[in-house]
Amino acid sequence: KNEVEQSPQNLTAQEGEFITINCSYSVGISALHWLQQHPGGGIVSLFMLSSGKKKHGRLIATINIQEKHSSLHITASHPRDSAVYICAVPGGSEKLVFGKGTKLTVNP
């Protein structure tokens, strides 16, 4: 069974700061997902990546398959980035295994 660890659990930043959230997993995977969950529950898929780096706006996701580690970066953070960021990996049979999430608060 794949175990997913995220750090930090909580993160508070000032607007404009560069944010890094880390994810480690225990078993080799085909792809890793970064998800965003706003208060109220809805989950939005940010990235699915299997190697290297992906960029979307101010968000950058990187993955190191050998080290079983991924990072999510947010450049020039903004209060609207405040949310829970969740890392997820395949757990067999296409289902996802999720980390506990990182709660990000960006203060103006």
Added chain:
Amino acid sequence: DTGVSQDPRHKITKRGQNVTFRCDPISEHNRLYWYRQTLGQGPEFLTYFQNEAQLEKSRLLSDRFSAERPKGSFSTLEIQRTEQGDSAMYLCASSYLSGTGVSQPQHFGDGTRLSIL
């Protein structure tokens, strides 16, 4: 593409009552997943369907839980004789698995928040 729709958004009920949630996936998606999320935790897998076939159930899915996807489109999740521990967010997701076995990212609904009094 109207996204994954879940109904209701919130459900408050007394312990011992039965509840049923509905999920409408993205129309062309053949896979549908149910997850449960308790406070401060990441979602946990409950079950998934490929078209109308239920292919896997988690040990979390006790015999009080039943899920169906009768026509391979919408799905329902029923909990009988609810208990306090059933209080959680129930999330539905859908995806498309191609004939060549390539799976697309899962799209999530906004969830149904269940509170047991």
